[in-house]
Amino acid sequence: MERYSKILNKDQREIVLLIGNGCKWSKCKFCNYHLDRCNDEDKQYKINQEVLKKVTGEFCVLEAINSGSIFELNKRSFSELLNICTGKKIKRLIIESHYMYRTKIKELREKCSKLGIILQVKGGIETFDTDFREKVLNKGFGYPNLSDLRETFDIVNFLVGVEGQTLEQVKKDIKIGMENFDRVCINLYKEMDDIMPADEGLKEKFMKEIYPLYKDNENVDILVDNTDFGVG
Numbered sequence: 001m002e003r004y005s006k007i008l009n010k011d012q013r014e015i016v017l018l019i020g021n022g023c024k025w026s027k028c029k030f031c032n033y034h035l036d037r038c039n040d041e042d043k044q045y046k047i048n049q050e051v052l053k054k055v056t057g058e059f060c061v062l063e064a065i066n067s068g069s070i071f072e073l074n075k076r077s078f079s080e081l082l083n084i085c086t087g088k089k090i091k092r093l094i095i096e097s098h099y100m101y102r103t104k105i106k107e108l109r110e111k112c113s114k115l116g117i118i119l120q121v122k123g124g125i126e127t128f129d130t131d132f133r134e135k136v137l138n139k140g141f142g143y144p145n146l147s148d149l150r151e152t153f154d155i156v157n158f159l160v161g162v163e164g165q166t167l168e169q170v171k172k173d174i175k176i177g178m179e180n181f182d183r184v185c186i187n188l189y190k191e192m193d194d195i196m197p198a199d200e201g202l203k204e205k206f207m208k209e210i211y212p213l214y215k216d217n218e219n220v221d222i223l224v225d226n227t228d229f230g231v232g
């Protein structure tokens, strides 16, 4: 498992894949990333400390993800992350979180702001088709409206290529995402054991019709393979 990398093509930044206590939701039908978890506090801290030691601060931007939400890191790991950010003069920190932590997100924005760090929160919206998100993907967001989502997230993650999705929906999602958020990150669905089936035909259509339109767009990350950021 690679836990440190640099993203050089767009929005240059360092990225760390930390390990946390595990996603508290863990019920999304398409996800088994949450299996990357560690409840042993010392072990978790040791792994995260080793990874965080590699951060140089060369771009002043750090993305710190953890196969769940940032609030699922234990306290020591979380403090170490903030220490590294201040020590290495990180000016912008990108983290991921589920919508259920929206109150904590507000608090963290304030805390980071006091430290001189701009916090950008990436949320797994997956699609703006709320019924699909809740009834098929089982995301557990409930039914927030666009303005609630904008208040919580700066960057949105979309999932492309699960059974039941259409290309029209994907096009619409990207358009709404780009109009309302700083950046969008498109994840081509990777079917793995015990998760829902992929629609390989839809993925092919995406690569042919949509990928060329956005591949060079500064505000759009596209993970054709889930390790394209160099971690995972």
Ligand SMILES: C[S@@+](CC[C@H](N)C(=O)[O-])C[C@H]1O[C@@H](n2cnc3c(N)ncnc32)[C@H](O)[C@@H]1O
Pocket: 023, 030, 031, 032, 033, 034, 067, 068, 069, 096, 097, 098, 099, 122, 123, 124, 125, 126, 157, 158, 159, 187, 188, 189, 190, 191, 192, 195, 226
């Ligand atoms: C693992 S979650 C972590 C962040 C947070 N728990 C959330 O749900 O927003 C980050 C993103 O990974 C993507 N993802 C999850 N499972 C995937 C899979 N099997 N293939 C491709 N992308 C996946 C989803 O788009 C999801 O929003």
Ligand code: SF4
Pocket: 023, 024, 025, 026, 027, 028, 031, 032, 033, 034, 067, 068, 069, 098, 124, 139
């Ligand atoms: S997508 Fe995020 S919230 Fe859903 S199970 Fe995976 S890590 Fe948890």
